[in-house]
Amino acid sequence: MSQFGMQMPGGASSRSASMNIYTGLLFVAVVALIAACAWMFVQGAKIAPDGQPFKMHGDKVQLR
């Protein structure tokens, strides 16, 4: 019944979650991970075959 805004007894009032310090830390971590991924992508593209950082070299190394 709470969906209808009725105050039921024994029901605690639900409070909405708010952003806290962890949210900020996660945000900073996400930003750092994005930067790390971009940097790794660029550097991996330098040493990967065909400039694709997820491809790996076989027996023969081919650089651009």
Add this chain to the structure above:
Amino acid sequence: MHAVTKILVVFCAILCLLLAALTMAFAANADSIVRGHKSMEAALRAAETAAKNDIAQYAQERVNHRSEMDKLQNQLSQLNSQVASLQSDRTSLRAAAEQAAAEAASIRGQIGQLTATTQTQAAVITNYHGEVTGLRQELLAATKREIELVDRLNDLESAREVLEQNSRALKEQLEEAKLAMQSAGRTGGDTSASDPREAPGPLIRARVLEIVKSPAGEDLVIISEGANRGVRPNTLMHIVRGSDTFIGSIVITTVEPGQSVGRLNLYGRQNVQVQRDDMVLSRLTW
């Protein structure tokens, strides 16, 4: 938990996964590259070693090639000198060949001239041969004719000698007959005691062989001719010495075919003696 937080958590997880994947791929590629780099270094070292060996070998070959090049250079210089000498020889030989060709041409000309001369001489010789043949035949005919004439001349000469002998014999017979008639006229026909006389006919020459004494003490002279040369008994012969010394005379008393004996008459001269090999003549003038 706030929705943003949740979304960030999800993003964070996704990004972590993405970063892990990128990191693994990067690590694998880096490992491959490092291994390749090491193998390339090893290959590079081997290549460097081989290059050093090749360089040493090339240096040795270069030295060898340089020495060979020097040798070839020397050979080239020698060949150049030989070429120069051969060119000079070729020039001299070419000049000699031209000279020889000129000499050959002149010799050919001389041969032609000599051929013409030979043909002319052959014609002349042929003419001479004909002439000589004719002359030889004429000479043979003349020789035959001369032989015939000589034979005829010899025949005539022998006939003349025979006639002369006959004439001489007839003259001797006539002389003897005349002497016999004269003796018969003086002695009334007794011819046995006739005087000694000189032998008619050709002069008789003889030599004194020996002087002997007869039992009666007379000097007898043996001479070297007899009846074979016409010496007759009672023939008067004269002894001379040298060309003009008269010694004496002999009267033939005995006649043999090869020698005769005569009685010596020195006409009273005592200082004259007959010697061996004195000349005896049938008469003093001839």
